[in-house]
Amino acid sequence: xxxxxxxxxxxxxxxxxxxxxxxxxxxxxxxxxxxxxxxxxxxxxxxxxxxxxxxxxxxxxxxxxxxxxxxxxxxxxxxxxxxxxxxxxxxxxxxxxxxxxxxxxxxxxxxxxxxxxxxxxxxxxxxxxxxxxxxxxxxx
Numbered sequence: 789x790x791x792x793x794x795x796x797x798x799x800x801x802x803x804x805x806x807x808x809x810x811x812x813x814x815x816x817x818x819x820x821x822x823x824x825x826x827x828x829x830x831x832x833x834x835x836x837x838x839x840x841x842x843x844x845x846x847x848x849x850x851x852x853x854x855x856x857x858x859x860x861x862x863x864x865x866x867x868x869x870x871x872x873x874x875x876x877x878x879x880x881x882x883x884x885x886x887x888x889x890x891x892x893x894x895x896x897x898x899x900x901x902x903x904x905x906x907x908x909x910x911x912x913x914x915x916x917x918x919x920x921x922x923x924x925x926x927x928x
Contacts, residue, residue: 789813789852796860796867803864806857807921810867813853814874820849821882847889854893862904865914866921871897873917 792809795802825846830839844852854871861867875897879890898915905911 789857792857792867793860796857796864803861803866803921806861806864806867807870810857810870810874814878817849817853817874817878818881821846821878821886825849846886850889850893854896858897858900862900865905865910868897868901868904868914868921869916869918870921872915873919873921876917877919 789809792806792813794800795805795809825843828841828843829837830841832838854875857867858871861871872894875890875894879887879894882890901911901914905914
């Protein structure tokens with residue numbers, strides 16, 4: 789996430805590097821999303837709660853993965869297309885109980901795109917899911 793945000797800074801302005809960071813984020817989210825993350829309650833042999841360990845939730849990981857990148861990359865069609873493809877891909881691959889928070893982030897992406905692109909043609913192009921973010925049709 790930090791690499792993507794740094795790449796999207798005005799001083800660097802490198803959306804391709806941000807897209808590459810999103811590739812890694814997708815891999816990590818797929819791994820996390822298929823695991824039991826709710827491990828913070830430790831019980832003894834009789835079932836009595838003995839220890840509670842704070843831990844990040846699935847929603848925490850999604851906010852970390854998406855919020856700042858969405859904010860910093862809001863005007864990059866390449867980043868928005870890649871983020872849309874990422875959310876769609878992990879939604880398709882993960883169990884239903886992980887999908888509602890992903891739908892929330894998909895709606896937030898749609899809202900960001902609607903606000904960030906004034907040109908009607910860009911508004912049509914920016915939300916198209918594209919793993920590379922370049923707008924190249926998948927049959928090429």
